[in-house]
Amino acid sequence: MIQGLYETHIQVSNLEKAVQFYTEVLGLELAHYDDNRPIAFLWIGENKKAMLGLWEQQENLQKRHFAFSCSKDFILNSANKFLEDNGLKAYNFLKNGDNKPMVFAWMPALALYFDDPDGNQLEFIHILEGTSQPALGVISYADWLQRKDDSKV
Incomplete structure (x- = not known):
């Protein structure tokens, strides 16, 4: 349907x-x-x-959130520069001052956030290959790669 x-x-x-x-x-x-x-x-x-x-x-004004589907390569290698070049600040899900993408292990998906000029929270997201691992929570991409590789052993 x-x-x-x-x-x-x-x-x-x-x-x-x-x-x-x-x-x-x-x-x-x-x-x-x-x-x-x-x-x-x-x-x-x-x-x-x-x-x-x-x-x-x-x-x-009521602020909202939504996500744009993007390639993994764009999020990992170009998104931060693209945002910076356009006067925007990237941040991760934890809003801990880091601008590196993070992985929602339950999906799994790679994500990076930024705000539009009105403060709406926008997201670049890419669904990753691999098995859902909800117990891992939200982790760095490096940790995701390590855990993903460890799970193959």
């Missing part, structure tokens, strides 16, 4: 600036801009398989 998540919506304080951030910085494609509501819809990825709605909200 359900085949995936098609769209999600977030509130932004300035629609024009948010559209600029999501299109020019993150590379999403503008699908529709409606000044009357005010709202903008952006395509995520190719083939119109996912969409993000940006709703302008002047007061009582």
Whole structure:
């Protein structure tokens, strides 16, 4: 019945600036801009398989979280520089001052976080190969590789 998540919506304080951030910085494609509501819809990825709605909200802005699927290589080797080059700060799930991606062992998935200009928490995520290991919790990628290799012995 359900085949995936098609769209999600977030509130932004300035629609024009948010559209600029999501299109020019993150590379999403503008699908529709409606000044009357005010709202903008952006395509995520190719083939119109996912969409993000940006709703302008002047007061009582409610921050949200969502994740973008990315390649493992991008998260490990390019994400921090990409974010830094665009004036954004990467952080890990623990928010302990480290900007290295971490692994949610229960999935398993590699993830790195950053905030949009309105403070919405965004995430780059990649589902890793391997067996779910919930008991490990959230660990560094290096620890994940070590544990993954140890489990083959």
